[in-house]
Amino acid sequence: MSERKTITPAHRYRNNDRLIGIGNTFWNTSYEHGVAGIVGDLEDGVFHTPDGHEFVNFTVCSYLDLDTHPKVIDGAVASLRRFGVLDHCIPRTRVQTPVLLELEESLGELFGAMVISAISTAAASTGLLPVIASGHLGNGTRPLMVFDKNAHVSMANAKPSCADETEVVSCGHHDLDFLKDMCRTYERVCYVVDGSDSLGGYAPVHELAELQEKYNLLVFYDDSHSLSAYGERGIGYVRSHSPVLDERTITVATLSKGFGAGGTAILLDGYPEQTRRLIERFAGPLGYSQKMNAAAVGAALASAEIHRTEELTLLQGRLRSNIALFDSLVATEQSDSTYPIRVVPMTDETVIDAAKQVFAAGFYTSPVFFPIVARGTAGLRVMLRAGQSEEQIRRLCAALVRAGARPAAAAPAPGIGGEHLAATTGEGAPDGHA
Template identity: 70%
Template sequence: MTGRESITPPHRYRDNDKAVGIGNAFWDMSERNGLAGIVAELDDGLLRTADGHEFVNFTCCSYLDLDSHPEVIEGAVAALRRFGVLDHCIPRSRVQIPALLELEASLGELWDADVVSAISAGVASAGLLPLVASGHLGDGTRPLMVFDKYCHVSMANAKPACADETEVVTCAHHDLGFLEDMCKRYERVCYVVDGADSLGGYAPVKELNDLQDRYGLLVYFDDSHSVSAYGERGMGYVRENSRLQDARTVTVATLNKAFGTSGAAIVLDGFDKSVLRVIERFAGALSYSQPMNTAAVGASLASAAIHRTPELVTRQTRLAANIELFDSLVRTAQSGAEFPIRVVPMGDDAVIDAGRRVFEAGFYVSPVFFPIVPRGTAGLRVMMRAGQTVDQIRSLCRVLVEVGADAVTLADEVPGGVLR
């Protein structure tokens, strides 16, 4: 015994002992079965490992396959040539080249909003949420910060910083009754939630609009999984369905997923320019010398240009058709939704072996387990993309049925006898 004091963690907002202690066993098992740490080269839509195993990736968030679009690639190269620097490493509040301003203006026109760029949605949330908590991104009133139980870790990780500015609580998933009770009790409430969940499903945007109207509720959305894949000009589920486009709603979204590039967009309405300056100067890493690099900006300008053409609708339509085809073959809790993610349920003791067998058959779907999902709700996460072929989807579904046994439920109608 040293006689020195040990520390008992309060675990008020996170518990690494629990997350690592339980989740790491699944990660280790995934790695032992070749389902994590995979290294593969991309060749014409197929991935190939060093030992020659080829597979189709059904766990990729590039829902429209814009990340390999020739115009997006050329946009990155052209921007590097034009500006002559990869990363102008100085806070933008001091000196900046025109690249970021051009991108923010382009995205602002595309989605009819004020847009501030960031290197990632996680960085954006880490910087913005404490400013919301202190009232500086709002009307000056410190709100009760209500984090949805299943909000993405990139937002949940901001709880301790927010708790130094105001009160922080966690509510059950999409618990509108709890939110209304808090709105009646507190002068100001902010709800932190995913607009589109990483495991399927959308936030109740219209019902939240009602609470915003009645009580002035602030809502902070991360809509990363639906921007570009959903809505006119790829504005995403939140913006497409919310009738409130003012300072009561803040939306962040990565550009790495369906948008097909890199970085993130903070989409704002109704804020004075002075508030945008506060974001640039005090929103954590947003105020450091870490802006989007020039290649990412150029690629994003090219993707934004594609978003203004009929090609975007063509790709969105292909994605929707592929989602519908999958749903016609395998039933999941997400069946029938326009969301591109499906989770095929499996038992905790079976999900790794099932994932391995799917991979051996030439497809990668990621096993998800605690703390990615609640304990006892493991499954194989399938992500649909516009570029997947009908044959690939049919073949994957056939394999899922074979490995899923009793856990996989066939759809009532199987067009054309696909699974025969």
Template identity: 70%
Template sequence: MNAGRTIEPTHRYRNNDKSVGIGNAFWDLSEENGLAGIVAELDDGVLRTGEGHTFVNFSCCSYLDLDSHPRVIEGAVEALRRYGVLDHCIPRSRVQIPALLELEHSLGELFSADVVSAISASAASAGLLPLIASGHVGDGERPLMIFDKNCHVSMAQTKPVCADETEVVTCRHHDLDFIEARCKEYSRVWYVCDGSDSLGGYAPVAELAALQDRYGLQVYYDDSHSLSAFGPRGVGYVRSVAPAANDRTVVVATLNKAFGTSGAAVLLDGHPKRTLRVIERFAGAMSYSQPLNTAAVGAGLASAEIHRSEELPALQKRLQEKIALFDAHVETAQSGSTFPIRLVPMDDEVVVEAGKRVFEAGFYVSPVFFPIVARGTAGLRVMMRAGQTDEQIRDLCSVLVEVGARPAPATRTEPGA
């Protein structure tokens, strides 16, 4: 046996030993109890496993149900017929078909921004954040990069790469005092966070905008969970609260959730064309021969047209009614928020068993545990959608209360009651 040197990791920016060592036990337990690795077919809004168990999915991010909208499906098919190719496999910096530019132009007009597309929000963050760290997306000066402690893994995983270009620190969740102190200390500061996070909360966008105006703070938001579901024409929470008109804000958002299609959009303002070319040429996976395929482009164009119609505010209103109906029956820390995610707190020891009982009753909600959430803050994550029926929501709430959820106060009534 080789008795050579062993390596002691620094764990300065990530710790797989901790994440896998603790989190994998929860995943194993979830799989053993039938709450992970589920295979099921969708039939008129209800899922059915091969064993015949039917359930309603309350853990799906398609908040407006646009992923199954007939116009979105037809848009994907029509684009394939129109362009005659599924995946034009060459970097767009060399050759591209007009489809991608057509989508970016449409999204740019819809969201009032310069839009660069990517195959996913993760790919966008992996490509953009290191360029921000080196000053190539910016004015050339390397900034201090502050990552929010709770920012999504798609952003957090870039810390080591960014730290090879500039100084990287992590702050407590939306610690405005820390951010302001660093703005006074450093000439350039970027703050990296979720505009809308996967556990049911919004960033303090107005307060951050004040710091941007006062100190020139720059903010990188992932606003994936609110795009389409929130704001006029679905611009999302960040751009509804503080519409960007300069280069101090970058918003990345997936098109896979409420937008109902595939890929991601990077929303930029005030950046010169040369910066867009740098992104196109050097932003990691955004630069490779894997742009959005033609079907995704066609679906995106169709969804964008729905966003321009009166159907979008009607869907947004219906979603808010479903959220309010849930809040009328189950109390959570998110009650009263417009956000479509609710976290029903459970002890680590019972969260998987509670999720199993809910699943057996015909509903799927995600048990969340470390490292998805901090240790000791496990729960069942519930996601509302515009297409869920009132009966389904009421029945789910009854089951959740049976497994330990806190009932809503008697003073809180159903919308319209």
């Protein structure tokens, strides 16, 4: 009997040996120290664990607290009763109820774009990117697919599928010089990047727009972390700032974070209606029977109506006020930006113990470490929200400083967080980040 073959992986686009081999040690330690795998009941914004511990979750992406808004919850329930089915489980290309069409029309008006819904951003990116790679969503030319080094895993996981259609490379985070060289070398280039990073910061949309105008660069953004929290009517950072909103800019954004509902919106400009049919038929998961259910659609419709009112402006102002208060108390690299995420620097050796100390003080901040972030850049991820009180933020910051965070240069007197900033308006990590 001949010797059976073993397989040596190429690891061209993914390396689970490294990802799991290094990252799982931190995850196991997090579980052992009680700062991961936490289960509790949520009541009035406070979690209660079975052992009696109470804490406020400062690592949740509902930046405007719309996920608990009575109108959003009522919208989900009303939609179930109205349409009479949770999920008519068949591809929408075959048969569909009007539920998704009504949502896409509402969101299309809200964001000023053609909108196609999806169950998640992962499904949207997994489906869309290979279609872009083959030239069928664009001008017909197969582009070089350039993935930003820090592109979210929901996008980065599409690299192997894209590589079966065209060439795929990775570049440094926001490496504009590399992109310019690729644009000079290749007939068409598509850059895949977060419009708003899950670890703080925005894409250089103005500089990318210059490359779009000069070289016809196609940019695929995931702007999930700025939708609702940023811009007039919550249109997000990319649509607020990019001067190129046509077929050269494609954006996906979850409706589960700031929007407070569920599912995802794909935002397209300058494409004909037949593009919708092509995406629904051939963009992988977007053609499956799994789609946004009636409850998620009802919640999203209710949230969209809130986005059309002054209440959204008020919530955005409260969020900006809370961000400013946090920045006045704890120093981070993200300080003085409008971004709602802060990473409080720690070391690999201290980050889990620091999270444990802060949790004991009544606040959850998630320890982030490789492969969530690059080696040597561990920290505690803090997400600011509109519904957090000034007292909660001050107590959290005091706990962070006791756990090793660097205090801001000058702390303000009580009262900086509040309604006086309500009228203000808004202006990345390795493949494993959340």
